[in-house]
Amino acid sequence: MALSKANWTTADIPDQSGRVAVVTGANTGLGYETALALAGHGAHVVLAVRNLDKGKDAASRIAATSANADVKLQELDLTSLESIRAAAAQLRTDYDRIDLLINNAGVMWTPKSTTKDGFELQFGTNHLGHFAFTGLLLDRLLPVAGSRVVTVSSIGHRILADIHFDDLQWERRYNRVAAYGQSKLANLLFTYELQRRLAPHGTTIAAAAHPGGSSTELARHLPRWLMPVYSAAEPLVAQDAATGALPQLRAATDPAVLGGQYFGPDGPAETRGHPRIVASSPKSHDVERQRRLWAVSEELTGVVYPVD
Template sequence: MDKQDLTGKTIVVTGANSGIGLEAAKILANQGAHVIMAVRNEQKGVDAVAALKSVNKNAIIEVMKLDLADLSSVRSFVAKFNEKFSNLDILINNAGIMNPPYGQTKDGFELQFGSNHLGHFALTGLLLPLLKNTPGSRVVTLSSIAHRGASIYFDNLDGSKGYKPMNFYKQSKLANLLFAKELDKRFKQHGISTISLACHPGITATNLFKLGKKDSPQLLQKLLKWLFQSVEMGVLPTIYAATEASLSGGEYIGPDGRGNRTGNPALETPAASVYNRETMEKLWDVSETLTGVVYDFS
C-alpha cells in the first residue's frame, strides 16, 4: 500500500489511545496529517501522544476529550472542535467496546449499541457541516466480521427484554456497517462530495482480546498467530479506506485472507441479505430519534 502525503489534512480518530486507533493515528501523523485523537481517557491519550512524538517529533497530533457513551460529551467535543478547526478531511469512527456485562450509557442506551453505533452516529451528524465544506472529505466507520448473522433488535434495543453480550456486540457492528452504507447513499442523493466507507480489521490482537499467558504452549501460540493478526496488519483496512484515491464511497474494506480474518486490505462484499433497505432506513430513523441528531444534507 503506497504511502501518501497527507500534509494539511485534518483527521479525527475516535478511540485512538490504543489498538487499531492508536496505530492509525501514528501512521496518519507520520504521513503529515494533523491528527486529533478523540478519546475518553485523556491521560491515556496524552501518554500515547508522548510516545508517538518520541519517535516522530514533527508529528502534529493532539488529544481531545470524547466519551461516546455520553451525548453531552459528543456535543461538547464538536463545539470545541468547531472553535479550533474550519475543515475536517477524514473522520474515522474507530472506538468500540466488546462484550461488557449489561450496562447503559449516560443517556440510557444499551452500552454497546449506544457507544459503538449511536455515539458515532451523533458525532458524524454534528460534524456534517464541516465534512460537507471540506472537498474530498470522507467518513470511515469500523465494523467487524461479527456483523455476520447479526440482527438489529428494534423491539429490544435497550436490552431490557434480555441481554447476551456477544449478540449485542454483533448488533452494534451490523449497525456500523449499515450506517456507513446508508450515509454514503444519502451523500450521493444530495450531491455531496463527501464519501462514506466501512472497514474491519479481521481478527486482530488488540485490547479487545485477551490472548492468554505469556508462557502459553507453543502449539497455542502458533494457533493464535494463525487466527489473529498483528495491529500493524489489522490497521491496514482502516488506512486504505481513509486514503485510497480509487474508492468512490459505499465500499467495505477488509483483509483478503481466509474468512477475511487476516491479510492485506481488499474490497469485500457482505452477504446479499446484509444491506436490507427497510432495516437501513428504520435504523437511520431510530438513530435520529434516540440521539436527537437530525442530519442536514441541504
C-alpha cells in the first residue's frame, strides 16, 4: 500500500476501536489535538501528563466532544526517572497491550537548567525521558501486530544541531538553541536505531514526525529579544495546533506507513501544510551516531531495551 493520499486530514484516520494509545504531553497543544483525534476515532487514549489538574481539564474537554470518548489520565513527569518508572509500572499493570505510543511532550529553548536527575533539561526531557519511557513499555507493544512508536522531532533538528558526546549536559557552555537542536536530532537518531532493532520482530514499527511551525505553548521560553520577531513572523509560518498535529497522527494511523519514515508539512520549508513523508538531516542517518547515542542513553537512564 503506497502513501499516495494528498491533503491528508483527520477524516482519513481509520477506525481505532479496540486500540490503546498513550500520548505524552496530551493536556495541551499538539498532544491534546492528537489525543482528541484518536479518541474521536474510537481509541482508548491515555493522557500521560505532568500536571494532573490540566490533564483532568483536557480529559473533560475530550469527553465532552463525544459520549463514546474513552480517556484516562496517567501522571508522568519526563524530568524524573523515578516518575517515568512509576508511570510505566502503572501502565503495565493497567494494560496487557499498547498499540500506539506517541512521544509528543517536549520543551524548547529553555534557560539553562536540569532535570531531577541532573540532565540538561531539553536533552533530558525531549530525548532521555522518552527513551526511558519507551523502553519500559516496549514489551507491551512488541506482541501487538501493527503497533507503533511515534516520536515528535522538529525542524530544529537541523539548527546548530549535533550530539555533543563530550558535553551532553552542556556543563561547560550552554546555547539554548543548540541544546534544543541536539535533543530533536536525538529524537530522530533514536527513532532510526529503534526501527533497526524492531525490524526483526515484524510487529512494531518506529516512525517520527514534526509539526512545522505551530502555535503552541512550546514557544513560551523564547528569549525576550526574539519575541517581537516571533510575533511578527508567526502568522506567516505557523499553523494551529490541530493542523500541526496531523504529521504525528498520520505517522500513528495511516495503514501504509513504514518503519523509519518521517512526516512533516508539505508547504514551503515544511512550516505548514498537510502531512507527507519528508527528509531529515544527513546527521540523523549516521549509524555510528545512532548506536553511540543508544548506548549512552541506556547508560544514563539505566533502561535496557528487550531488543538488540
